[in-house]
Amino acid sequence: MDRDEEQTRAPTGDQDEQRLHASSFGAAAVAYAEHRPDYAPAAVRWALDAAPGPRVLDLGAGTGKLTAGAVALGADVVAVEPDAVMLTELRRALPAVRALRGSAESIPMPDASVDAVLAGNALHWFDMALAGPEIARVLAPGGVLAGLWNVLDDREDWVAELARAGGSAVVGPRDTPAAWRAETARAHLPRTGGPARFGAPEQAGFRHGQRRTADSLLATLATRAGVLVMPRQEREATLGRLRDLLLTRPETARGEFTLPMLTCVLRVRRL
Template sequence: MDQDERLLHASSFGAAAGAYAEHRPDYAQAAVEWALEPAPGPRVLDLVAGTGKLTAGLAALGADVIAVEPDPAMLSELRGALPGVRALSGSAEAIPLPDASVDAVLAGNAMHWFDMAVAGPEIARVLAPGGVLAGLWNLMDDGVEWVSGLARVGGSAAVGPRDTPAAWRAATAGAHLPRTGAAPARFGSPEQAEFAHGQRRTADSLVATLATRAGVLVLPERERAAALGRIRAFLGERPETAHGEFTLPMLTGVLRVRRL
C-alpha cells in the first residue's frame, strides 16, 4: 500500500464512527494485561484510540489512561462513551503530551496506519525510560473452518493483510515498531503473543462489523454492496451462523517492545 492509499484507508473510519462504536469488538483482557506487564507505572496512552474500544479496557483495569485520536467524529464517540477519560485531539506523529509523561503507549488496530519514521521518535519522546509500546489487533481465527470460509468469501476488502493469525504474525514481526537502537531512544526486541477472544454476533451484526473495515469503507458503493452481499449469503447458508446469535472465534494478537 503506497502513502496515498494508506492515508485514504486510515481516514475512512470517521464516516462510520457510530457503526464502529456499536459493532467493533473490544480486546481480550488477558491481551491487555500482557501488553502492560512490563510497564513501570500506571500511566497509559491509548494512541489513535478510535471510539475507545481499547480505552475502556484500560480504564477497567485501573490504568491512568489518556486517549489521543485524530478524527473528530471518532473522538466525539469516545468522549460520549467515556466522559471520565481525558481524550485529546492528536496523532501518532504529533502527540500532545510532554516528554516522558507515560509508562506505556498502546494502540488498538491502529499501529499499521502510523508513519513510524515520524511516530517512532514521538512515541519514544513521551515514553518514560523502561516504558512499553504495544500494538493490539483483533484477528479472525481462521483455524475454525467456517471462519476460513468467511475469509475466502469476504476477500481482501473485508479480511485485510493482518486480520488472520498467520498474516498478522508475518505483517507485524517488527515492521511497525521503531528500529532496535534507533535514535533518539533504544528499544528492545519485539515480542508477539496471541490470546483467545470472541464476539457475540448475528449474521446481520457481523456484516455490519465487517462494513466498518477500511477495505470495505473505501470501496465504491456498488462494489461494497456486492462484497457485503456475498458475505451475508455465506452466513445465511452456514449452520453455525444462520440461526440467531453465535460467537465469532477470534484472537487478540499483541506486539510489544520496551523502551530501554
C-alpha cells in the same frame, strides 16, 4: 536502507491509498462504536504487565474500545485520536477519560509522561519515521509500546470460508493469526537505533470472541477500511455475498453465535 526507510519510501500511490484507508473511519464512527469488538482482557493485561507504572496513552484511540479495556484494569489513561467524529464518540462513551485531538506523528503530551503507549488496530496506520521519535519522547525509560489487533481465528472452517469470500478488502494482511505473526514480525515498530532505543519485540495471542448474528457480523465487517472505501455497488455486492454465505452455514444461519477471534499483541520496551 533500514525497515523504517523502506516503509516511508513506498510508492506515492501506495501512500495515497494508505492515507485514504486511514482516514475512512470517521464516516462510520457510530457504527464502529456499536459493532467493533473490545479487546481480550488478558491481552491488554499482558501488554501492560511490563510497564513501569500506571500511566497509559491510547494512541489512535478511535471510539475508545481499547481505552475502556485499559481503564477496567486500573490504568490511568489518556486517549489521543486524530479524527474529530471518532473522538466525539469516545468522549460520549468514556466521559471521565481525558481525550485529546492529536496524532501519532504529533502527540500532544509532555516528554516522558507515560509508562505505556497502546494502539488498538492502529499501529499499522502510523508513519513510524515521524511517530517513532514521538512515541519514544513521551515514553518514560523502561516504558512499553504495544500494538493490539483483533484477528479472525481462521482455524475454524466457517471463518476461513468467510475470509476467502471477503477477499483482501475484508480480511487484510493482519486479520488472521498466521498473517498477523508474519506481518508484525518485521514491521510497525520504531527503529531500534538513535538516542532512544527499543528492545527486542515480543508477540502473543489471546483467545477472544464476539457475540454476533449474521446481520451484526456484516455490520462489523462493513466498518473495515477496505470496505468503507469501496464504491457503493461493490460494497453492496461484497456484503451481499457474505450474507449469502452466513445464511447457508449452520454455525451462523440462525440467531446468535460467537465469532472466534484472537487478540494479538506486539510489545516492545523502550530501553
